[in-house]
Amino acid sequence: MEKTTPPRTRQEFEAALEALSAHYWDKHPFHSRLHTGALTQDEMRRWIANRWYYQKCLPQKDAAILANCPDVKVRRRWVERIHYQDGRDDTGSSGLEEWLTLATAAGMKRADVLDERLVLPGVRFATDAYVHFARVRPWTEAVAASLTELFSPELMRTRLTALRDHYPWIHSSGHRYFDRRIEAASSDATHARELVLENCTTREQQDAALAALEFKCGLLWSMLDALDRAGHEEG
Ligand SMILES: O=C(O)c1cc(C(=O)O)c2c(n1)C(=O)C(=O)c1cc(C(=O)O)[nH]c1-2
Helix, strand or coil: CCCCCCCCCHHHHHHHHHHHHHHCHHHCHHHHHHHCCCCCHHHHHHHHHHHHHHHHHHHHHHHHHHHHCCCHHHHHHHHHHHHHHHCCCCCCCCHHHHHHHHHHHCCCCHHHHHCCCCCCHHHHHHHHHHHHHHHHCCHHHHHHHHHHHHHHHHHHHHHHHHHHHHCCCCCHHHHHHHHHHHHHHHHHHHHHHHHHHHHCCCHHHHHHHHHHHHHHHHHHHHHHHHHHHHHHHHC
């Protein structure tokens, strides 16, 4: 009989997921420039407009996870991510509205962001690939792909400090997205990690989850490659 590789222990699996932080976009040169205050106003605005495309696609990505997930308890908690970004109605808080506030705080018009004129082909392609992945892969893999958020709170803290220290021309109303997201990201990512650890129990499922998280790291990285290149071409 063919020998199958036994699954990793929970600790080993968790450590393997964590180790993929080595590929996270916090180490991308574009983020280094953003965080040291080196971006021009045009580059900062282009980053905000491109991230908008990522932000606005997140609820569709999460809806794909819901559509593929047969577990009512998981769906009940996961749907909160859609409420978070879309808002429950026009009066409450909404991540997407807060992102648009960041755009106006940086001197852009809402319409200029909403018409996606500044969205680079590479950013569109990478973002669409994430939504597609969530549609066609098992829900556990799409949840694993979201685990980049485990690595994001520290990055968002650094970004907030950078906005305050290096980009005073951006009105402080634009900081709110990150102010609120740091805590939400920790709680969402902790929940997602638990789902992956609980539901990916065979070696194959664990490997697929790790591959999904690596794929997502590459996808985020390529978004910043596109932004970095656009900045250099301009300069
Ligand atoms: O500002 C960032 O660096 C950053 C990173 C990430 C991430 O690592 O995927 C997300 C966010 N922000 C974010 O705001 C957010 O809502 C979010 C959702 C997800 C996801 O994959 O479901 N990632 C992220």
